[in-house]
Amino acid sequence: MTDFLPPIQTTARDDAVLKALAGFVRQEALGPGEKLPTERILAERLKVSRNTVREALTRWEGLGLVERRQGSGTYLKAAVSPDMLHMPLTLAGGNDFAGLMATLEIRRALEAEAAALCAIRAGKAELAEIERKLDLMEEAFQTRAGMSSEEDWEFHQAVFRASGNPLFEQIIAAMYEMFHRFWEHPLGVRDFGHASFPYHRTIFERIAARDPEGARAEALKLIATVEDDLKRGAANLKLSDRR
Amino acid sequence: MTDFLPPIQTTARDDAVLKALAGFVRQEALGPGEKLPTERILAERLKVSRNTVREALTRWEGLGLVERRQGSGTYLKAAVSPDMLHMPLTLAGGNDFAGLMATLEIRRALEAEAAALCAIRAGKAELAEIERKLDLMEEAFQTRAGMSSEEDWEFHQAVFRASGNPLFEQIIAAMYEMFHRFWEHPLGVRDFGHASFPYHRTIFERIAARDPEGARAEALKLIATVEDDLKRGAANLKLSDRR
DNA sequence: GTGCAGAAATTGGTTGGACCATTGAACCAC
DNA sequence: GTGGTTCAATGGTCCAACCAATTTCTGCAC
Structure with a gap:
């Protein structure tokens, strides 16, 4: 009525x-x-x-x-327009190891989806940009013996940006922020991230081949290696997280 | 230097x-x-x-x-704690429909992952809670001839909560706010959401059966129907979004 | 006592004006 | 040039008052 x-x-x-x-x-x-x-x-x-x-x-x-x-x-500080939409996101807690794993689960979900979407929607320019970031990362990896977190992050950002949905990048940026409360010296694992290295290129190859499911699968493998690294690190310190 | x-x-x-x-x-x-x-x-x-x-x-x-x-x-209006992290998401230039589709892609990624995790981790109590919400939703659906958006949302919330990762609920809550601007009369589609109705129960069944991949698959089907509804709605108004 | 209309108090919203703290540019010695 | 000094512009804070919506209280009629 x-x-x-x-x-x-x-x-x-x-x-x-x-x-x-x-x-x-x-x-x-x-x-x-x-x-x-x-x-x-x-x-x-x-x-x-x-x-x-x-x-x-x-x-x-x-x-x-x-x-x-x-x-x-x-x-x-950013582009503003009369018709923009705002979705304030506030994340509670997450300063401990459990919080770190939580962000990783979000990454697994989003990274896989973004890689798949990217394989479908990325244009020539975006593809080239991703490859450029990949080259930079691999170079940094060789030069600095594995310390390439900054370039690593930029590679992923390029993928998210090419997914055609700006929310991916913004949400993951929030996860990254939470990660960074720890990431400086992540759990004392020296070679953190080494294991994930090769998958960056395989992800790119699947995207370039316009193979969404392949890209998704490679992204999942990458996250799995990071997860393993983290768990290995957690075992290393076991007792230091008592608040 | x-x-x-x-x-x-x-x-x-x-x-x-x-x-x-x-x-x-x-x-x-x-x-x-x-x-x-x-x-x-x-x-x-x-x-x-x-x-x-x-x-x-x-x-x-x-x-x-x-x-x-x-x-x-x-x-x-929400729980606040001294250590929360704020990350306002801004969708520039998109009209409401584009924004809606963008949030739906996030939902697809997260809803599928959450359902799978839920099938692995949900305890007895959480399972019962999900079923309770499901019953409430189905009852509302029958009584009010399809208008069950509130109960629908509560069902999904229960699933997210049972995933063992609070980030899922927090992120989706941000998306939901945008969804709500439309949900009242979403794009003039009268029976919006009808098509997704049966999948709520199938999701629950797969979760209860401890079948992560099955739960994921059903969640994806649900999102697909919502996406179809939305596209159908978009076709209905085509011309009304010229600002 | 009950019910209800009107008064009064409470509380967020807005205004105008004042002053403080920081910045940056112009100017000035050296 | 380098390093101070002055000075105007600008955001940050404060105060005191009043407006507008809401809630609570009061007192009258019944």
């Missing part, structure tokens, strides 16, 4: 400010790194209090869209 | 407020739905301006952790 009657919009000052600001950014074609108008100017032009402007900007800052530098100004 | 010198941390008033508030929540063991102290009280107790308190709360509100109701108070 009840037809869907959307609640009427009485006030939403700060939302309105953000909408106006998003429009302004598009109007002026501002990109990341560029400077936004002053809070005082925005307040004056939009006919709202400076405090309201600040609350609006605080929202964007919390979303990582904008960076405020005292004494300098407010700068765009 | 340059040793890594991390930037020095001077002040961060509102961050400090949030830290204190998170500590307070843990101290008092507050859960979702419960009321936080007044802005005025927080300002007085923490010896900061009410304005600063507001900026801090605005951050949490933007992250979906808290809900403010004018004239009533500020209420917890």
Whole structure:
């Protein structure tokens, strides 16, 4: 019986400010790194209090869209558009070994799917980019005797980016962040990541061959080796995780 | 040459407020739905301006952790802890339909993995809980002629929770928020979700039978039907998404 | 006592104005 | 050039007041 009657919009000052600001950014074609108008100017032009402007900007800052530098100004940190969608993700806990394994299970799910999607959707340019990152990684691996975590990460990022779905990259970035609370010296395992090395190339080969299921299978193998490394490391310290 | 010198941390008033508030929540063991102290009280107790308190709360509100109701108070919307990690996901430029498809690809990856893990790890109690949610859903489906989105969601939540990895639920919860903008009248498809109905039970059966790969397969089928529904809906409106 | 309308208190939302702290540019000795 | 100094611009914080929505209390009618 009840037809869907959307609640009427009485006030939403700060939302309105953000909408106006998003429009302004598009109007002026501002990109990341560029400077936004002053809070005082925005307040004056939009006919709202400076405090309201600040609350609006605080929202964007919390979303990582904008960076405020005292004494300098407010700068765009990412591309903003009037029709973007936000899905705040907050991850609780996960500072211990169990948390590390938890992130790895997410990686297994997403990495496999992304590799498969990538095999279907990656364009020529993306494929070339992935191969470039792969070469860089292999070179770093040879040169620095196995310490190639940075290049390793960039390779995976390139795959996620080529999956055609930006959420993959963003979610995995969150996992990576959690990983990094540990990863500096992961569990004392010196050759951490060595075992996973060869699978990077096999994943790329399957993607280049447009073989989704093959790519998925290779990605799963890679994660399995990392998992093994982690478990091996856990056995090494057994007792050090008592909080 | 340059040793890594991390930037020095001077002040961060509102961050400090949030830290204190998170500590307070843990101290008092507050859960979702419960009321936080007044802005005025927080300002007085923490010896900061009410304005600063507001900026801090605005951050949490933007992250979906808290809900403010004018004239009533500020209420917890999710569990908060002092060590949470925030990673706002932003989908740029995509209209709602594209966003929906993007979240669905994440769901496909995670739902399949979670179902498989669940088949391996779910205990007796978790299994019973899942079955209870399943029964509730099926009952609602019969009674309300297909409108069972709330119970549907609770079923999936129960599966995620039983996967033994809290990250699954946390990530999918972020996706779900976006889903909810549509779920009311998703794309004008009247019988949206009907097709996925039978797979809920088959998923449960595979889990109960401790058959990880079977559970994964059924979960994939479910997502496939949802995807079809969505595409069908998209065809229905084709022209209405020109902004 | 019960029920309900209106008053009063509570609480988040907004405003305007003031001052502080940091930044960066211009300027000035050396 | 190098290194200070000054100074204006800008974000950060504070205060005091008022607005708007909500909740609670009060008192009257029955």
